[in-house]
Amino acid sequence: MAAANGVHGVRVGVIGGGQLARMMIPAAIELGVDLRVLAEAEGMSAAIAADRVGDYTDTATVLEFAREVDVVTFDHEHVPQDVLRALVDAGVPVHPGPDALRVAQDKLVMRERLSELGLPVPDWARVETVADLDDFIADHGGVAVVKTPRGGYDGKGVRVVRSAAEVAEWFATIAEDGGAGALLVEELVDFRRELAQLVARRPSGEVVAWPLVETVQVGGVCSEVIAPAPRSAGRLADVAADVAITIAEGLGVTGVLAVELFETSDERILVNELAMRPHNSGHWSMDGSTTGQFEQHLRAVLDLPLGATGSRDDWSVMVNVLGGPAEGSLTDRYAAALADHPTVKVHNYGKAPRPGRKIGHVTATGDDLDAVVYEARAAAAFFQD
């Protein structure tokens, strides 16, 4: 579909056609990178750069797509290991690579590797039976968080339980889902707030960290991000950056890595989740940092020098548009929203509104945190009923 975009340019192939692939397109156009997307279906968010529609779990489809690009990267972490290994065996540069992605694909593997790296994580265990799970719950004050090792996102596959019986059906299915017949159980962390540390690492080793951010989740879905995280300067920011850089280097991550963190009531930092790709917690950087995460991801996977990650303003606040209007589209609300909020940046993912679906975000920046939070929330409210 899209013609060659970039004379003598480099070609980056993105597997997956969602909004993360979409938001790589503007950065690719500015840099003169020829971005090609293997989309799951027609009409997806990244359709303008979608060269091909096909099944990312099919090795032949992915190999054929990869033949036309210089490096393969991802909109999501769901490409199966055998497909990833086939790409590597065929000599295709894949960033992040299969070994790193394996850690993001399986929460049990993630907990094992983070523990091996000596990083702070919640108490956790691999449980294969109801009895094991009930033991863990009993040892942790009668409550725990159970997670399916694979396939969860935005709160799916995560459940707070007081009895193993509450996830009985998960035990019934784990044998089939590639999770090696086990669930992950973790202590329910008494956290003060959630933070996220975004870093980028290129294959030749350079790694950079953006400012630590605070994330607000509603129902397991990111709702709002404040950059930098208030009251985080100094030790907290240093520890978070160290943790994320240790993970990026320890796991050999290439591209953007997001590390979701808990700040506990007793002022510790614990690693919650990892995402080995541009991440919702980093959308603020498109408007709020010298280098946005999508530009940085392209630079990183191409092994180009990384850009400066400082904030352009004292504060940036990103608010997700979740669901959107009950009737019509985001653009129907522009006349009202843009008139009231001339400084806010609106990002529209080109997706049809649907309850709970991430269909866009808005970012405000400035030097007065209260005003910036107000601007971002008020603008986003125009897009919700």
Place this chain on the structure above:
Amino acid sequence: MAAANGVHGVRVGVIGGGQLARMMIPAAIELGVDLRVLAEAEGMSAAIAADRVGDYTDTATVLEFAREVDVVTFDHEHVPQDVLRALVDAGVPVHPGPDALRVAQDKLVMRERLSELGLPVPDWARVETVADLDDFIADHGGVAVVKTPRGGYDGKGVRVVRSAAEVAEWFATIAEDGGAGALLVEELVDFRRELAQLVARRPSGEVVAWPLVETVQVGGVCSEVIAPAPRSAGRLADVAADVAITIAEGLGVTGVLAVELFETSDERILVNELAMRPHNSGHWSMDGSTTGQFEQHLRAVLDLPLGATGSRDDWSVMVNVLGGPAEGSLTDRYAAALADHPTVKVHNYGKAPRPGRKIGHVTATGDDLDAVVYEARAAAAFFQD
């Protein structure tokens, strides 16, 4: 080529596939606007959004293209008046419209209209004969600037002369070129520097102005832009904004309007040229202003509320990449350029290097003008031999 990009989105058609159309694409993607481009040829700068390749001087081709969009706008000002009128007659919203574009298409008409609006312009005359031109030269200290009314850009069609004989061949051809058999002659302005005032106006009347900028031309081609223009705060900035807003309103311009100005040695402002589209003097705004000119142009032609035009940093400096490397491409120089200049933003137009050709630009921002100028020039130098 490009699939529908934007669910229930609005569709903007751009006539012309050069770098201005290309730089509208990232803004369109962020806003969820479905941008379609009618390109002059395959493989042009805006190819990723080029739905169609065709002749913009052919009414049927343009009408067919326009049927698929909600509004038509332009990468350049060269669409013939009869084609523009046919669009309007067919009920297509065209921004800027034919009456405004006519003023940008013909420098004699432009001088007439600006004079009617009472705006400060160099002494000028319409000359049809060698004798008339020699008279004007004699009346203006023995030197004058002669311009062909149509078709000039980047210094082409402009000549400083001391005798009408120096443009004898222009007199021989003006009868054929649609310029109504006349040339434009202007006094050679004793200017201290060149400035440019960028504004945007939407059909329903709202108009906004960016900070006044200083432009540096080399051989008639823009080389560098400093935003805001040093030592321009106060009267100079106010006068320039007033002039540009008067032009936008007086001529009914819709979309972005760039007004190129002379600051004379005796501290007057004179209007040099107009461009009714995003303009090289406004490229800094992509990285340096809250609202970049390409986003603003889309908002304006869609009659959406306009974005804030303030500078994000004290200073922004844009340097054009003219010509580019003798061998290879811009991307070949990224490893060196980006390593040395992690805060600079590089914009690559996806065009093959060729002597004198605008193939990209770089922008630096910050609070120390000398440092910002150094950064932008030093980064751009990596892309030139």
